[in-house]
Amino acid sequence: MFLRFLFVLSLVLPNASSLQAEEDIVVQLGTRTFYAGEDYWGRESEDKFLPLNRLDWLNEILKESPILDRTVIHIDQLNRDSDFLWSPTGPGGWYTNSEAVPERFRLPGYTVNTGEGGGFGLMYLTPNSSEKQYALGCSAEIESETYEFCGLRARYPLDPRIIVKTRIYHPPPMDQLDAYFEKVAELTVSIALCLDITDQLKQDARQLVREYLVDENTAHCVEGLSS
Known part of the structure; x- marks a missing residue:
């Protein structure tokens, strides 16, 4: 299903020449240029992010992926490097208390913190x-057995001020979350890399995407995922 989803994505991405001929919409975020393919609500007033689910052609494909069910995905430009997001204490250093996190929310393989004196309703996971x-920033009610909402921020490898942000509504049960979060981070950043045409304006971007999706050539759409 995962490869089928990526293959369908490759079919709808145009080559570089058609971008100019058809005057398709592109979005500049930081040092990178992303293909949008159509106009979308809020483009003129919100120029610091690309909302993937507002692109009708892409949203139809995203809905075919079970992993991305109940998610909303943005490519965001920050005002500074994203390093401050990866600390276990979170943005602003607010999440410093691990002892207040109930055992059922302590996800193996992750540091899970909450705020001092703030209960455990909001948690930060690294x-x-x-x-x-x-x-991830996740929330849960006192009677919950799993997180009710999570916002996943993933580093974009080609610009330190760009992140890929995914809002996850009603995540899976706790025993599935480790592999699930890892896959969401990988998949959403790969999609962003597929849409990044900064270095492809004089090349056949569609062919490069097809080679990655069909032949599993990792030269473009997963470039830098492990950096």
Whole structure:
């Protein structure tokens, strides 16, 4: 299913010449240029992110992926490097208390912290060992057995001020979350890399994407995933 989803994505991406001929919409975020393929709501007023689910052609494909069910994905440009997001204490250093996190929310393989004196309704998760840099802010009610909402931020490898942000509504049960979060981070960053046409304006971008999706050539759409 995963390869089928990526193959369908490759079929709808145009080559570089058609981008100019058809005047398709592209979005500049930081040092990178991303293919959008169509106009979308909020483009004129919100120029610091690309909302993938607002692109009708891409949203139809995203809905075919079970992993991305109940998610909303943005490519965001930050005002500074993203390093501050990967600390276990989270943005601003607010998440410093691990003892207040109930045992059922302590995900193996992750550091899980909550705020001092703030109960455990909001938690910040960072993987203890992963080739990819990502972190999550999750929320849960006192009677919950799993997280009710998580926001996953993943580092974009080609620009330190760009992240791929995924809002996850009603995540899977706790025993599935480790592999699930890892796959969401990998898949969403790969999609962003597929849409990144910064270095492909004079090349056949569609063919490069097809080679990655069909022949599993990792030269383009997964470039830098482990850096």
